[in-house]
Amino acid sequence: MHPNPDFLAQALPAVRDLAPYEPGKPIEELERELGIANIIKLASNESPLGPAPGVRRVLEAELDRLALYPDGSGHALKQALAGHLDVAPAQVTLGNGSNDLLNLVAQAFLAPGRNAVMSAHAFAIYALATRAVGAEARVAPALPADAAQPCGHDLAAMAERMDGNTAVVFIANPNNPTGTWIDRDALENFLGAVPPQVVVVLDEAYFEYVQQAGYPDGCRLLARYPNLLVTRTFSKAYGLAALRVGYAVSHPALADLLNRLRQPFNVNSLGLAAARAALADTDHLAAAVAINRAGLTQLSTGLAALGLPYIPSVGNFITFRVPDAADLNQRLLRSGIIVRPVAGYGLSESLRVSVGLPEHNARFLETLGRLLQS
Ligand SMILES: *Cc1c(COP(=O)(O)O)cnc(C)c1O
Numbered sequence: 001m002h003p004n005p006d007f008l009a010q011a012l013p014a015v016r017d018l019a020p021y022e023p024g025k026p027i028e029e030l031e032r033e034l035g036i037a038n039i040i041k042l043a044s045n046e047s048p049l050g051p052a053p054g055v056r057r058v059l060e061a062e063l064d065r066l067a068l069y070p071d072g073s074g075h076a077l078k079q080a081l082a083g084h085l086d087v088a089p090a091q092v093t094l095g096n097g098s099n100d101l102l103n104l105v106a107q108a109f110l111a112p113g114r115n116a117v118m119s120a121h122a123f124a125i126y127a128l129a130t131r132a133v134g135a136e137a138r139v140a141p142a143l144p145a146d147a148a149q150p151c152g153h154d155l156a157a158m159a160e161r162m163d164g165n166t167a168v169v170f171i172a173n174p175n176n177p178t179g180t181w182i183d184r185d186a187l188e189n190f191l192g193a194v195p196p197q198v199v200v201v202l203d204e205a206y207f208e209y210v211q212q213a214g215y216p217d218g219c220r221l222l223a224r225y226p227n228l229l230v231t232r233t234f235s236k237a238y239g240l241a242a243l244r245v246g247y248a249v250s251h252p253a254l255a256d257l258l259n260r261l262r263q264p265f266n267v268n269s270l271g272l273a274a275a276r277a278a279l280a281d282t283d284h285l286a287a288a289v290a291i292n293r294a295g296l297t298q299l300s301t302g303l304a305a306l307g308l309p310y311i312p313s314v315g316n317f318i319t320f321r322v323p324d325a326a327d328l329n330q331r332l333l334r335s336g337i338i339v340r341p342v343a344g345y346g347l348s349e350s351l352r353v354s355v356g357l358p359e360h361n362a363r364f365l366e367t368l369g370r371l372l373q374s
Helices: 006-010 029-034 053-065 075-085 098-109 127-130 155-161 182-194 252-262 269-280 284-303 324-332 357-371
Strands: 092-095 116-120 136-140 166-172 199-203 228-233 244-251 317-321 351-355
Touching: 006 075, 006 357, 053 357, 075 092, 075 228, 075 244, 075 269, 092 098, 092 252, 098 127, 098 166, 098 199, 098 252, 116 127, 116 155, 116 351, 127 166, 136 269, 155 182, 199 317, 244 252, 269 284, 284 317, 284 357, 324 351, 324 357
Parallel strands: 116 136, 116 166, 166 199, 199 228
Antiparallel strands: 092 244, 228 244, 317 351
């Protein structure tokens, strides 16, 4: 291959300078590399329970219609979501994962000369989506490690980083990879202070898991803050990460803007049907939340017993500190356990583990204990 093809110089500088997103290592990749079996992946905050049983049935029915384009308006899913969330269908925008919606907001509001404000240790896609369109990612320092929400978003610091060129603010509640959260009062104080022309993206990818008193439901704030856009996903608690379905809820005028930008068929028919079935099965969601709650306790108790400091999390993952994170990660991989290094999030002394089935959490803790001793 030509080492330096001519078009490279023509690529937009913002794109040339991007660092690609680093996903959790797929099980098949580790199998190929090490030739080992019995691998467990606790690296991408996937649901150990998988989707509701009814999802399989609707997917089978969809297989008869694979030659047809999906409903580009996502009518049935939007209606179901609007009913579920008590909002108007015109407030809902569907996305190919909620990641899609983060990109759409960046495309609609950001460009060279503008900036988006976000926290240190925040979800990586905010900076990626911002820089991809040539805008500046303004990263505010996070709360200190000994704060009530260790390494969590510092909303005051974020407000301070805003200026006349700020068009978007990204808030993850709770945040990944820290698992920290923001309460209603703090969030409303912030929203009340943000200039109304700045779009505030409130990423609630783990909303269904959070059970803390005082945790705000972003959808209930939309009436008072028209510049607010709430994103959620079927990838986490609903167990449908493979199908890529997320949604945003916002003022209809904001939904209308995103609707102009999105690909006409950005959510496929399998995803649309599966998401509706998943949404309808409230028992399955409750089971996923219960297993996660037990898993968080199992993991945090186990980490404490090993003397490893961790950030208390309300998501389905825990970030914990270890003596040599990169080395320990390699040794965990060789033991067939995939967790997530978070050096790219400015947490180079930590690893993030997702809540798995009880036996997977136990194997992770037992292996970790053994590796720390050897
Ligand atoms: C996983 C995650 C998402 C996006 O997931 P999708 O699969 O694209 O819906 C968004 N925000 C945060 C904070 C996440 O952890």
